[in-house]
Amino acid sequence: MKIDLNDYFYFVHVVEKEGYTAAARSLNMPKSRLSRHVSQLEERLGVRLLQRTSRAVAVTEEGKRFFLHARRLVDTMELAEASISECSESLSGKVTFSCSTGLAQFALLDIISDFARLHPNVVIEQRISNTIDDLIADGIDFAIRGHGGELPDSSLIKRSIAKVDWPLFCAPSYLKKIGRIESPYDLANCHFLKLGRAATKEAIPILHSDGLRTHQTTNILMCTEDMATLKHSVIKGLGVTTLPDYVCISALKSGQLIRILPDWISQSASLSLLTPSRLGVPQHTRMLIEFIQERLPLVTGIK
DSSP: OOOOHHHHHHHHHHHHTTSHHHHHHHHTSOHHHHHHHHHHHHHHHTSOOEEEOSSOEEEOHHHHHHHHHHHHHHHHHHHHHHHHHHHSSSOOEEEEEEEOHHHHHHTSHHHHHHHHHHOTTEEEEEEEOSSOOOTTTTTOSEEEEEESSOOOOOSOEEEEEEEEEOOEEEOHHHHHHHOOOOSGGGGGGSEEEEESOOOSSOOOOOEEETTEEEOOOOEEEEEESOHHHHHHHHHTTSOBEEOOHHHHHHHHHHTSOEEESTTOBSOEEEEEEEESOSSSOOHHHHHHHHHHHHHHHHHHOOO
16 A cells, blocks of 8 residues: 555644644644544554544554654654755745743844844744743744753753843932942842732842852832833832843943842843754754854843
């Protein structure tokens, strides 16, 4: 019986998207067509690969074993197509990636627009989310995330991009009003603008300096989950805040903000790029990943 490689491709997508509905949405095709290809594959193999119910799709033991080999075959097919794309002068295709609101607003603006200008035939879909999405189920090629601790164990491939410090900032007008902020103890006399929600006991995060730690209480004036609002309010002279250094780099250069207590930071977070697999990554997706990895530390000034 003739082998149809589309059967393998569609079967892999149904398994990875955990159902026909999500797979059909990702591939922009009718569910009936997907079902026909999977049924055709099962008929040729003589085994049941997927158990269908009204609400879900379960992979049989035979299906799990077959998927391991089918996934490798699809990876090889995608690499073969990518090798042709590498020989062409113009990149083309669609790439979908996810990042946090802060990264989108303050770190990736010029990087994404510059890549789009250089490669006009690549369609870029940027999704904004402050949580780690299910990349496979949501059809996302890669994600960029900032995280204070280790990321949860998963099958995702993690590539570290940089370390990001969270210093303390205020406007020159606010420092003139307060008089001086020479030690963490002086923060007790300041208004503090906090990223996040209000807690029962208000305090700024634990501060770090060359192995030293201190936890200072202060007067919370505002809490917000939006970095842009927080930065704007600090520039207006409402108080002190702590933010990722890339958020405030332009305001520091223009003199709108100054860094206070330069030997202290609230945290040092990691910036990582997450992908579902090392194999089968199309050339246009790989080029955007490499572009971001190269440009992000330079544009933001992070280390």
